[in-house]
Amino acid sequence: MDIEELAEVCKALGHPARIRILRHLLMENRCLCGGIVEVMPLAQSTVSQHLKVLKEAGLVRGEIEGPKTCYCADHEAIDRLFAGVRELLTIDQSENDT
């Protein structure tokens, strides 16, 4: 995980609606877009847009099943986020710059 990638993931998480969507997916395991729209006070197109951002950041995967799309959270990506924060933001003063 490099700095650019961490920034991209953080940027994707930099909106409360997207964190809520991701949490919902973590709890439901698998979920259609419509299932999220029901829970969020946002239009379908807006939710779809947020899902796209999360997907592009790698935090969410979506399998197209006919006219539906089944989304699920990518646990590995969240683990990588952990690792990235630990790697890039936990620095001893003795370390060198990069």
Place this chain on the structure above:
Amino acid sequence: MDIEELAEVCKALGHPARIRILRHLLMENRCLCGGIVEVMPLAQSTVSQHLKVLKEAGLVRGEIEGPKTCYCADHEAIDRLFAGVRELLTIDQSENDT
């Protein structure tokens, strides 16, 4: 740490320049704005703006020392970020929604 706060912190980290600035502060421990400008390919006003964002997110503290301002990274805030990600983004399916 609630969802809004985590989103704010993530948003602040959602730009590579700000991650680099934070890393620099973590390594230098204390640093003037000018010291960061030297290292970054950005204008002084832009760096100052990024520092403001980081400060408002609580990731960085700045003590005014006369005409200078000494910045340092807030290690506790980074720990809170860890905790926030763990708390809000590591969810067992058995948990309830919020």
Place this chain on the structure above:
DNA sequence: ATCGTCTATCGTCGATTAACGATTTTGAGA
């Protein structure tokens, strides 16, 4: 008191974001 240095803020510009409604696309099923 003035000068010089450091930093914050202002104003501006183009680019991006967030939100919505409307439209299009895609398969499943009648």
Place this chain on the structure above:
DNA sequence: TCTCAAAATCGTTAATCGACGATAGACGAT
């Protein structure tokens, strides 16, 4: 084949962001 439902995309709007140069403010030193 036609229709229906689900989701993505398009087009628009207001707001925000990122960058910069210019300016203003706050001391320390002369």
